[in-house]
Amino acid sequence: MLKRRHSDAAVVHILIDGVAVEARAGESAAAAVLAHDGGATRTTPVSGAPRAPYCMMGVCFECLMEIDGVANRQGCMVRVAEGMSIRRQQGARALEREA
Amino acid sequence: MPQSTAPARSKETFDVAVIGGGMIGPAVSLGLLERGLKVCILDEGDDVLRVARGNFGLVWFQGKGFNMPRYVDWTRRSATLYPDFARELQEHTGVDIGHANPGGLELLLGDEEEAHRRHFIGQIYQQGGGKEYEVEFLDRKQVEDMLPGVKLGDEVTGASYSPVDGHVNPLFLLRAMHAHFQQAGGSYLPHHRVSAVNRNGAAYDVLTEAGTVSAAKVVIAAGHGLKQLGPPLGLDIPIRPQRGHILVTERTQPILPMPMSAFRQTAEGSIMLGVSAEEAGYDDGIDTQTVATIARRAARTIPALRNLNIVRSWAALRVLTPDKCPVYAQSRSHPGVYAIASHSGVTLAAVNAKVASNWIAGDPAPEEFDAFGLERFDAQKTA
Numbered sequence: 001m002l003k004r005r006h007s008d009a010a011v012v013h014i015l016i017d018g019v020a021v022e023a024r025a026g027e028s029a030a031a032a033v034l035a036h037d038g039g040a041t042r043t044t045p046v047s048g049a050p051r052a053p054y055c056m057m058g059v060c061f062e063c064l065m066e067i068d069g070v071a072n073r074q075g076c077m078v079r080v081a082e083g084m085s086i087r088r089q090q091g092a093r094a095l096e097r098e099a
Numbered sequence: 100m101p102q103s104t105a106p107a108r109s110k111e112t113f114d115v116a117v118i119g120g121g122m123i124g125p126a127v128s129l130g131l132l133e134r135g136l137k138v139c140i141l142d143e144g145d146d147v148l149r150v151a152r153g154n155f156g157l158v159w160f161q162g163k164g165f166n167m168p169r170y171v172d173w174t175r176r177s178a179t180l181y182p183d184f185a186r187e188l189q190e191h192t193g194v195d196i197g198h199a200n201p202g203g204l205e206l207l208l209g210d211e212e213e214a215h216r217r218h219f220i221g222q223i224y225q226q227g228g229g230k231e232y233e234v235e236f237l238d239r240k241q242v243e244d245m246l247p248g249v250k251l252g253d254e255v256t257g258a259s260y261s262p263v264d265g266h267v268n269p270l271f272l273l274r275a276m277h278a279h280f281q282q283a284g285g286s287y288l289p290h291h292r293v294s295a296v297n298r299n300g301a302a303y304d305v306l307t308e309a310g311t312v313s314a315a316k317v318v319i320a321a322g323h324g325l326k327q328l329g330p331p332l333g334l335d336i337p338i339r340p341q342r343g344h345i346l347v348t349e350r351t352q353p354i355l356p357m358p359m360s361a362f363r364q365t366a367e368g369s370i371m372l373g374v375s376a377e378e379a380g381y382d383d384g385i386d387t388q389t390v391a392t393i394a395r396r397a398a399r400t401i402p403a404l405r406n407l408n409i410v411r412s413w414a415a416l417r418v419l420t421p422d423k424c425p426v427y428a429q430s431r432s433h434p435g436v437y438a439i440a441s442h443s444g445v446t447l448a449a450v451n452a453k454v455a456s457n458w459i460a461g462d463p464a465p466e467e468f469d470a471f472g473l474e475r476f477d478a479q480k481t482a
Contacts, residue, residue, distance in 0.1 A: 045350040045368045072349050072408065092352045092368045095403045 002034045015085040023080040030056060030063040030075030033086060041065050041075065045092035065089050113139045113286070115459060116305045116314035118293050118328065121151030122269075122444025123451055124320035125276035130456020132283040139286040139314070141293055141307055143324075148383065150322050151444060153415025154269035155345055155373050156365075157358055158198070158446050161205065161234045161261035162220065167424045168227045169470035174443070175233075176467075177450035178263045184449035185267070191282060194275035196267050197366045201357040203264025204242065206400050208254040216259055234261045248354055252399045258359075266358040268365065269445050276448070288312075293321070296332055296436065303436065316435040318459055322418050323381070325440055333432035337476055338440050340416035342379040344389045346372040346397075348407040362397060362404075370407065372397045376417075383414050417442035420476075427455060427464075427471040 009024040016036050023032035030053040033041055040050035042064050053063035056076045063075035067086050071093030075086070115131050117124045120142030131138045160178055164170035178200070185198035207213040217236060224232040237245070238257045245260075281287055291307040296317055298304075305312045319328050329336055350368035364370045375389045390412050398405045418440050420426055425441035437459055441447055447455075458464050 092350050095351050095354050095406060 002038055004035055012080050012082050012084075014080050014083070017087055018085075025080070027080055028056070028076045029065060029067055029073075029078045029080055029084065029086050032080050033065070033075065033088075040088070042089040043091055048091060066093075110311050110313055111139070111286075112302075113137045113312060113314040115139075115316045115318060116141060116303070116312050117318045117320055118305070119318075119320035119322060119324065120277070120287065120289070121149070121320065121322055122154070122273065122276075122448055123322075123439050123441065124318070125273070125280050126444075126448040126451035127318060127320060127439065127456045127459060128280050128285055129276060129283065129452045130454075131460060132280065132285050134457070134460045136460060137284075138280075139288055139312060140280065141291040141305065141312065142287065142289045143292045144290050147292075148323055148381065148416060150415050150418060151273055152270070153343075153345065153383075153413055154445050155343075155371060156266050156269040156272075156363065156445060157203070157360065158200070158265040158267055159203065159358075159360070159443070160263035160446075161203065161259055161360075162223070163443070163446075164226075164424065165219070165223055166226060166422060167470055168223075168230070169467040170424045171223065171227060171232065173425070173450060173465075173467040173471075174446060175263060176454065177447045178265065180449035180453050181265065181267075184452060188272075188275040188279055192275045192278040194271050194278060196271045196275050198265065198267045200263075200265035202260060202262040203266075203358045203360065204237075204245070204258040204260050205360040206242065206251070206258045207256055208252070208396075208399060209256060213256050220259055233263050234259055236260070246356065249401060250403060252402050254399055264358060266363050267445060272445065272448060276452075293324075293328060296328065296433075298433065303433075316437070316459060319436070319438045320440075322440075323416065325418075325438055329438055332436050333430040334428060334436070334438040334473070336420070336426055336428070336438060336440060336473065338418050338420055338426075340379070340381055341419040341442075342375070342377040342383060342414050342416055343373060344375045344385065344393060344412060344414045346390060346393055346409050346412045348372070348404070349410050351407060361393075362401070369410075370404065372404075372409075381416065383416050385412055385414050389414075422475065425471055426473070427458070427468050428473045 012023045012025050014023050021036050040052050042051050051062045054060045058077045064072045065075045066089050067073040114136040115138045117128050117140045120140050124140050128138050160174050163174045185196050189195050220234050237260050242258045291309045293307050295306045296303050302315050303317050348370040355364035372393050419442050428438050430436040
């Protein structure tokens with residue numbers, strides 16, 4: 001399990017797969033999910049293999065998640081914001097924006 | 100990437116030396132190996148123009164062969180041979196080249212485009228002397244029925260459709276052909292840039308940066324390299340580079356059941372967008388204006404594509420003849436030296452492997468080839 005080393009930043013309320021979670025201001029969506037419960041954050045479009053955030057610096061594209069209804073966003077490149085909704089992504093994204 | 104199986108060997112003798120490791124050379128070489136001939140492919144390094152790495156991946160029939168009915172026939176023949184060719188490559192190499200023949204559409208935006216397309220397709224049909232030409236026009240409703248789940252842009256009035264059209268993963272195709280070539284005993288020789296082909300008795304010495312190779316026959320399938328190699332061998336062919344851009348989106352759910360000339364969805368879910376044509380010399384760099392134009396048209400045609408991120412874009416240089424039709428020619432001054440040039444290396448891969456190769460091996464030329472020689476360019480020069 002991953003733990004936050006510094007937790008003195010302000011609390012930001014977000015949803016992870018519909019569950020209310022307290023994240024910390026300044027951290028990325030990917031970090032928030034890892035700190036919450038870790039584990040896979042998506043399955044791949046072709047083989048369905050589980051994947052999780054890896055490089056945390058915008059290079060590897062393993063952390064793709066649905067953020068505020070937009071699929072395939074790089075979770076490590078998006079800062080959490082009050083009320084943000086993050087969803088783990090299963091397989092290929094839909095073409096249309098999720099409602 | 101193709102791997103070298105053979106170190107540079109000086110003055111080895113082959114039945115056929117094929118210059119060029121792109122789409123055409125390996126395809127023809129596979130057929131030559133099937134005939135029991137000893138074949139080498141002389142290739143350059145990865146730092147040269149690699150047109151065969153920049154393809155869109157269409158196996159395309161509709162609209163090809165304007166003013167040249169033989170090219171219509173030749174293209175159809177390749178499309179017909181493709182399923183067996185793809186199966187054979189997979190059996191030998193394990194590489195699934197992703198060939199599919201679900202038919203293809205060219206979506207038309209507005210009455211003017213539609214009128215122009217109808218006129219163009221109608222002319223190709225007429226030039227064929229009333230022979231069957233498998234292209235028909237669909238109205239918007241018919242296109243919608245063919246693409247369930249796809250919302251067309253308001254401007255789409257209809258499409259031209261051909262059941263002959265299909266597509267393939269061009270990089271897997273290239274890899275499979277190279278793998279099969281080496282398995283079947285061919286010698287792939289990279290970093291063998293050819294500087295000259297010299298007569299040596301009844302055979303030819305092919306001079307390369309890594310030594311000389313001797314061969315009874317030489318096939319120049321070197322893309323833009325033909326421009327330098329051809330003229331001293333009586334193969335002065337007026338090819339020119341024409342740049343085309345391709346954009347690739349992130350992977351998405353399967354929504355496009357068939358290729359649409361400017362769009363196709365890969366087996367993995369990416370959507371590829373094309374296709375531009377610019378005169379830019381040998382500059383294969385990206386032009387952002389062109390990228391924007393392609394993206395804008397895609398969004399007008401299928402508005403939901405706006406939601407997708409573009410993850411890659413690139414440009415490549417078509418090998419274009421003045422009439423956009425292929426060249427298959429044997430030199431008159433240097434018998435046994437052949438040139439093949441075409442911007443349809445993917446579409447023609449099957450027929451190059453299965454039919455054109457037999458012509459190189461010594462069989463009579465396929466009937467289509469009476470139109471594919473150099474004479475047509477002579478006529479243009481004197482005209």
